[in-house]
Amino acid sequence: MAFSATDAVFEGFRVVRRQPLALVFWALFYAAVMAAAFAMIGPSLIGFVTATEQLEQSGATPTMEDFAPLFQMMGLLFAVLLPASLITSAMMHAAIARSVLRPGESAFGYLRLGMDEVRVLVVSVVLFLVFMVLMAVSSGLIGVAVGMTVAAEAPALWLLVVLLVLATIALFAWLFVRLSLAIPITMAERRIAIFDSFGFTKGRFWPLLGMALLAWVLSMVVGLLGSLVAMPLELATGGGITALEGLEDESLQVILQSAWPAIGAWILINAVMSALQVAVVYAPFAAAYRDIKGVASE
Amino acid sequence: MARFSIGTAISEAFGLIRRRPLATFVWGLLMLAPSVGSLALILPILGGMITAIAVEGADPDQVQNAMMGDMMQMQGLSALLNLGQLVVTVVVYTAVMRAVVRPRETAFFSLRLGMDELRVAVVGLALVVGFYLLLLVVVLLGVGIGFATWGLGEPYNWLTILALCLGLIPAIWLGAARVSLMVPASVLHRRLAFEEGWKLGRGQTCALFGMMLLVILIMLVVQAVVVGIGSAVFMAAAGGMDWSRIIAAIEENPIGALTVLFNANWPWVTLAGLAVSVLYGVILTLSIAPFASACRQLSAEVAPAAEEGH
Numbered sequence: 031m032a033f034s035a036t037d038a039v040f041e042g043f044r045v046v047r048r049q050p051l052a053l054v055f056w057a058l059f060y061a062a063v064m065a066a067a068f069a070m071i072g073p074s075l076i077g078f079v080t081a082t083e084q085l086e087q088s089g090a091t092p093t094m095e096d097f098a099p100l101f102q103m104m105g106l107l108f109a110v111l112l113p114a115s116l117i118t119s120a121m122m123h124a125a126i127a128r129s130v131l132r133p134g135e136s137a138f139g140y141l142r143l144g145m146d147e148v149r150v151l152v153v154s155v156v157l158f159l160v161f162m163v164l165m166a167v168s169s170g171l172i173g174v175a176v177g178m179t180v181a182a183e184a185p186a187l188w189l190l191v192v193l194l195v196l197a198t199i200a201l202f203a204w205l206f207v208r209l210s211l212a213i214p215i216t217m218a219e220r221r222i223a224i225f226d227s228f229g230f231t232k233g234r235f236w237p238l239l240g241m242a243l244l245a246w247v248l249s250m251v252v253g254l255l256g257s258l259v260a261m262p263l264e265l266a267t268g269g270g271i272t273a274l275e276g277l278e279d280e281s282l283q284v285i286l287q288s289a290w291p292a293i294g295a296w297i298l299i300n301a302v303m304s305a306l307q308v309a310v311v312y313a314p315f316a317a318a319y320r321d322i323k324g325v326a327s328e
Numbered sequence: 329m330a331r332f333s334i335g336t337a338i339s340e341a342f343g344l345i346r347r348r349p350l351a352t353f354v355w356g357l358l359m360l361a362p363s364v365g366s367l368a369l370i371l372p373i374l375g376g377m378i379t380a381i382a383v384e385g386a387d388p389d390q391v392q393n394a395m396m397g398d399m400m401q402m403q404g405l406s407a408l409l410n411l412g413q414l415v416v417t418v419v420v421y422t423a424v425m426r427a428v429v430r431p432r433e434t435a436f437f438s439l440r441l442g443m444d445e446l447r448v449a450v451v452g453l454a455l456v457v458g459f460y461l462l463l464l465v466v467v468l469l470g471v472g473i474g475f476a477t478w479g480l481g482e483p484y485n486w487l488t489i490l491a492l493c494l495g496l497i498p499a500i501w502l503g504a505a506r507v508s509l510m511v512p513a514s515v516l517h518r519r520l521a522f523e524e525g526w527k528l529g530r531g532q533t534c535a536l537f538g539m540m541l542l543v544i545l546i547m548l549v550v551q552a553v554v555v556g557i558g559s560a561v562f563m564a565a566a567g568g569m570d571w572s573r574i575i576a577a578i579e580e581n582p583i584g585a586l587t588v589l590f591n592a593n594w595p596w597v598t599l600a601g602l603a604v605s606v607l608y609g610v611i612l613t614l615s616i617a618p619f620a621s622a623c624r625q626l627s628a629e630v631a632p633a634a635e636e637g638h
Contacts, residue, residue, distance in 0.1 A: 036520035185479045192472030
């Protein structure tokens, strides 16, 4: 099957239509992760939100000392959230790629925790680091260009600064597209294959960029339609996560007793929506690899 | 090169209104319903809030707490209605295009909720996102050029800004005309027809732009005529009313007075709503159907040519 961006972009919907149970598993997986995360960091999260609001409402210009407890809370939240979200993402990305490349392995909604997931985790971390380093370098270059333009008092140089910013955005878009098949290749070939993506995406930049943008737009549409269902549910159960306001000093048990319908509805809605949106965004890349390579699904 | 007739495209829009007046009315009514719904739901909440503020001697903290609750409720409802409006817009726009490109599918006023609608939503949203991305690039370039030329002093800096604006506005319109066949092509070809829409629009930008201007002019004339007739009817019907009492009541509590006014005159309000629905439906059809027609005409010319080529 030849690669067509507008066909591949619907792969997330095709996966769900082929295996509706997969969506149920993914939503349950997300719900379990969210519930576990809430149990671990719920009170700290509520405390963080309340402290931020209090700082905002105080009206005074905040000092670094005012921010210190916020940073401390944020550090604690990230210490728990970052590893959990990395592992969760790796499992979900692997499951979605598996659902496209090996549709026969449908047990547990394609979710596993094995070597595939470890490889996807490694690839994700490496890509994240590559983009972070590039971000730091390009920000530094733009900063130097701005500094030189100000120091030289040459307004004409601002045009060059703007062109530099646009070139940086273009470079990131190009790199994102050229590396976008790294996870599907890693899954399909059962080995860490980060830069093989360059070979597969050669000469297909524009269709793949279009596909990525369309996948993002599709996930927006899914989000909007989901909100139509979610909003009445949230309003009926106490205004969503805002129902937690004022419970920051309470124990987890009290929080759950007071606001369980709101928390439950929020977790359920977000679990289903996240599962569907992630499938809609990531499945097209696996389909693109499958169609470019011309491999039949196992 | 394939060509389309602007006259045929516009007369097809009028033909659609003439052939399917009930469908045109239903499309307008559907587009109007979320706005009326939001008025009906939000007016009483707003009225309650204004009344609560006006109560003398009320505890300000209590009033503030009650208002916060009402505001949250109103924001939630308003967001929900906005989303509903978006969905209705996609469904109705697709129905108008379907009525032109697949005229036999007349059941339920050509209204559906399926893959066509999803494709129209995706293509429409993609065009909006693309437009804003392009605008961001253009604005950044404009800022760069502005900084670069500001040092030239007056009048050159102002002339540069004027030239940029004069260049940008027609460019946006021409760009919109260039991509205007992507959405109808997606309904016609039952796929995300970015490529087909782009190819169909090749060499047609000026004709599509001209049709766009003509459609706007026709819509303005239709609106002017209908608003003129509506105003005349309103003046004749409501000329003898004691407006000073109504204005005084509105000044005292605008939302409450308007609610009472609507409730007291609901048959007239309903009638006006139906008339506005007809107008809305006509305008909607006139603005969408010509592009769907142009797309169909061009596709019909391209398809036989391609077959001959084989």
